[in-house]
Amino acid sequence: MNDNIYYQALLNKDSSYEGTFIVGVKTTGIMCRPTCTARKPKRENVEFFKTTKEAMLKGYRPCKVCKPLTQAGSTPEEIKKVLEALNANPSLKYKDWDLRQQGIDPTMLRRWFLKHHGLTFQAYQRIYRINSAFKKIKNGDSITETAFSAGFESLSGFGDSFKSIFGISPKHSKDQQIVDICRLETPLGTMVACATEQGVCLLEFTDRKMLETELKSLAKQLNAHLLQGENKHFGTLRTQLQEYFRGERKEFSVPLFTPGTAFQQEVWNALKTIPYGKTRSYQQQAYSINKPTSVRAVANANGMNRLCMLIPCHRVIGTNGTLTGFGGGLWRKKWLLEHEGAIPKELF
Incomplete structure (x- = not known):
């Protein structure tokens, strides 16, 4: 019975069940997400819902600990504004006073960046400025002009920061390469995207275990x-993802960059041929590339796909129709296939 499975997931704070259910605690009138860290209620004191809307209609209010009305791991609105400002002008240098003027607690912001980026906000800003400066130097701008336009107060300070990232000075950086990385918010949770000049080379959910x-x-x-x-x-990418989740887009046209072996390229190209609203088994996928005995190798290559949704590995299912093998979590695979009409939406 699903309720017993969900209750065990609640006890284990199992993140793989995020998006699958919301729990309502009868004794407190509070609703929580599966990973809530608050003290766990007894089995007889809980009931489960598919969405927060259903729980709220039964009179439950959101937990202040796990905040079920927000996406797990999502970027707070006040931090989004800071990131948007940095996108528009990488030379900005936020200080604590600037943050407080915008109603942002600097301590909260520092904790958020350490948790989600593994570095301080000041380091994040410095990297953003160096990234912008690197591209200008690659395009032929002078090092001196670039350093000061990027917000550095001296050439030596710029050189030290540059060297701490690249290991060499700015004037010797022409052979260096950068992959840009950013966070994206979606209805299924926060994603991380990477891109080069050629195109998007990675799109994954931030809670994917193999992301690092x-x-x-x-x-x-x-x-x-x-x-x-x-x-x-x-x-x-942002625009096309929004259109996809609104049901307005069935194919992605954003340029992709997919470094990999010849076999992996063959498998990924086959994935692109699976139409929106359709599924294919691993066996059928192997046949489609004329390698019917390579089912396991095909499955492994699917697992090496770094472009979630853009190369639709979620449309590959088990021979018996089961949902298997999706790095973003089976609950997301189910959601995506229901969204595309490939499988019927099930009643809770």
């Missing part, structure tokens, strides 16, 4: 540095 490994592998494969920064492809 994927990022390191991508940097090594491209011999590049992954740095927070804006990219010419991110605007198109």
